[in-house]
Amino acid sequence: MISEGIKQAFQLMFSFDPEIASVMLLTLQVSGTATVCSVALGVPFGVWLALKEFGGKQAFCGLLNFGMGLPPVVVGLFVSLCLWRYGPFGDWGLMYTPAAMIIAQTIIAAPIVAGLSFAAILSINPKLRLQLISLGATPWQASRLLIREARLGLMAAVIAGFGRVISEVGASMMVGGNLKGQTRVLTTATVMEVGKGNYDTAIATSVVLLLGAFTVVMLLTWLQHSGKNERT
């Protein structure tokens, strides 16, 4: 059955089966957008947290680290409660749409991106910033240089965030509803095919998911390392 499923996966991919192609495309759109959003929120926040000193910072960092392990089903439930018709944001009509999935996945990934960005900046010698400022750099310039220095670690944060959201199923199922042609992504399609007893199709969607995630992560890794070579 396993070999048959893998065979079917390649058949589905290379025949450009329109259904699997649209599910694949939606998966990349939703998880890609969620990753971009969580990077836009998480990286500046992580950098800010690393550079700023204030009381209770340690407790705050603990909270952030806790957020990195936020259970997707809890996020899914929370987002559902907010977006339901009779919830606080019900009038936006976002429940069971890709937008709802992007919101949920962003909440899941943003703490991971922020936490790892924070660690990436901290791993640079703290004296570097002082040195830069004493050499006449404005705080803004100094921060930019630090981000340049930490880009390997920051890129790792992006990859980790993407990996989390593309593999996520609980929240996507709850807020997306696995609607055919609308919110069905590869993970929720796999769960459904297992429920239907179509194990070969489930294996096929899994293989497509793995290959899709692999391609994106390889692209990001290449980006990560091409930046490193340029510096020297």
Add this chain to the structure above:
Amino acid sequence: MRKILLGSLLLLILGLVSGCGTTQTSNPAPAPVTKTPANVNIILATTTSTQDSGLLDVLVPAFEKKTGYKVKTIAVGTGQALALGEKGEADVLLVHAPQAEKKVVETGAAINRRLVMHNDFILVGPGSDIAKVKGKSTIDALKLIAATSSIFVSRGDDSGTHKMEISLWKMAAIKPTVPWYQEAGSGMGQTLKIADEKAGYTLADRATYLAQKKNIKLDILVEGDAKLLNIYHVMEVNPEKFAKANQQGAKAFSEFILSAEGQAIIASFGKNKFGQPLFFADGGKSEKDFGL
């Protein structure tokens, strides 16, 4: 170099996102729809058996093509589907737990409860049949399973099938206990698979059993008992109570599945694939016709 790469990646993502918009708008075929409905989205809360058996894969597209509505199908256990209706978070319900449904109608959350179709529940178990229940009545079979402490896998998810199973245990005057009584908390397909792996007994709806049959070795041991009737009703969420409900869409959906066309789809579904229909169309009948 790096900036170009980053830029192209961003462009790629943007392209994907904007592509999403265009594919979605071009998707629904604006075929011979006479009038476009004001609110095209309908949320249908239904049971896993209608999705796992594949019925909705033929019924919903036919409805969408004919009316121009877009159905958002939320396939969950009947208990959860009814709860969504009670909170006004769905527009139309297709469920199979008559007692619980009546309560929802009594609270005023749902209206126009009408019978759509039926099939039956079956008691399935391993071919070895340790408890020797084959051919017995449902109640006797449950008593034998309990007496021999044979593994029984329950849905355990407040679905219509689970509610039916609980009422059967009550009729048998047995309070099932661990470790032989195991609650899966999963859909019908998954529960059948668990029962198969554990060589246990379980109560299933016939449609899902037939759809899953290729993967499992469980046999039908008890069937045809009048107690095992599985009746599906459609209801519309009451727009007087929930102003946000899509009343027109809900009405259109229930009218479609009760129409000659919808009933014909239901009656013929599964004949080609399984050699027998999975559901029996009952449009226009009432529970009295089944002696309930």
